[in-house]
Amino acid sequence: MEKREELYAGKAKSVYRTDDPERFVLVFRDDTSAFDGEKKEQLNRKGMVNNRFNAFIMEKLEAAGVPTHFEGLLSPTESLVKKLDMIPVECVVRNVSAGSLCRRLGVEEGLNLNPPTFELFLKNDELHDPMVNESLAVSFSWATADELAKMKELTYQVNDVLKSLFDDAGMLLVDYKLEFGRSGGQIVLGDEFSPDGCRIWDKETRKKMDKDRFRQGLGDVIETYEEVGRRLGIQFD
Ligand code: C5P
Known part of the structure; x- marks a missing residue:
């Protein structure tokens, strides 16, 4: 290659x-x-x-x-x-309130969300990724209703897998964003999953261990990403 x-x-x-x-x-x-x-x-x-x-x-x-x-x-x-034919809609699942959800609804950070929420955002930097819904996505042909249903099913499946993975390592998966695309008629997870695109807190202390360290100027950004990785058993160079 x-x-x-x-x-x-x-x-x-x-x-x-x-x-x-x-x-x-x-x-x-x-x-x-x-x-x-x-x-x-x-x-x-x-x-x-x-x-x-x-x-x-x-x-x-x-x-x-x-x-x-x-x-x-x-x-x-x-x-x-x-190579995927990317769908221009981001899927966000939240297990705990934080970030834009708190700003939008005026709720405090750290509330347990049961069942976890599922939100869609249009990928558009100029418009600052506005929140959309399934009806808009279908009417504007960003994705079909079947594709959106599959994206939602996979996004929740990811939550089941990763929530317990982080939990076993002493961390709380607060929320995350996923992007999907099409390949050979199938909906496939694309983009990345890293501490840049999710929120992870220490289960006991609630220390922020994700990109909020950068957004909020908390320091030790990469050292903390590495700590998350090490707790999961990832070897870095
Ligand atoms: O900003 P907001 O609270 O809506 O973000 C929810 C989750 O999605 C966070 O984990 C954030 O890092 C992630 N996200 C992202 N890229 C975006 C929007 C949100 O990775 N464009």
């Missing part, structure tokens, strides 16, 4: 073509951004940590029967993935 030209550079990852039209290389960079790119920094080792973290989680999900685009690690900061 040969890495070819860059196809797309996102805020923290880049996608490269390969000599195989059905496979891309995902490069995890050290760039870190929050608040729609308003706050930006380079955090040493983040690309490596998130690449390994994502590989570990994707393998766990695949083993539990969730189809993912992940095919394997290529280097400390690169992974091989299947």
Whole structure:
């Protein structure tokens, strides 16, 4: 497999073509951004940590029967993935209230949400990823009703797998965002799962162990990501 030209550079990852039209290389960079790119920094080792973290989680999900685009690690900061036709809608599940939910509804952080909530957001930086719903997604042909039902089913399946994985390691999976795409008529999990796209708290102390450390200027961002990984049994370089 040969890495070819860059196809797309996102805020923290880049996608490269390969000599195989059905496979891309995902490069995890050290760039870190929050608040729609308003706050930006380079955090040493983040690309490596998130690449390994994502590989570990994707393998766990695949083993539990969730189809993912992940095919394997290529280097400390690169992974091989299947090409997907991406659906421009983000799926967010929340087990505990935090972040935009608290701002939107005026509720306090840390409330248990039972059953966990499921929200959809349109991927659109200029509009700051507005919240949407299934009716809008179908009417605007972002996805079919069947595709949305599958995305919801898989998003909750991911919650079952990961909630217990984090719980066993002394952590609480507060919320997370997933993105899906189409491949060979199937709905497949794409993008990444890392502490950049979820909230994780220590179960006892409720210490924040995710990107809120960067958003809120709490410090030790990558050291804490590595601690999350180590508790899960991930080996970093
Ligand atoms: O900001 P909000 O509270 O809606 O985020 C919910 C979860 O989804 C958080 O874990 C956040 O990190 C993640 N998220 C993300 N990318 C976005 C929006 C949210 O990773 N564009």
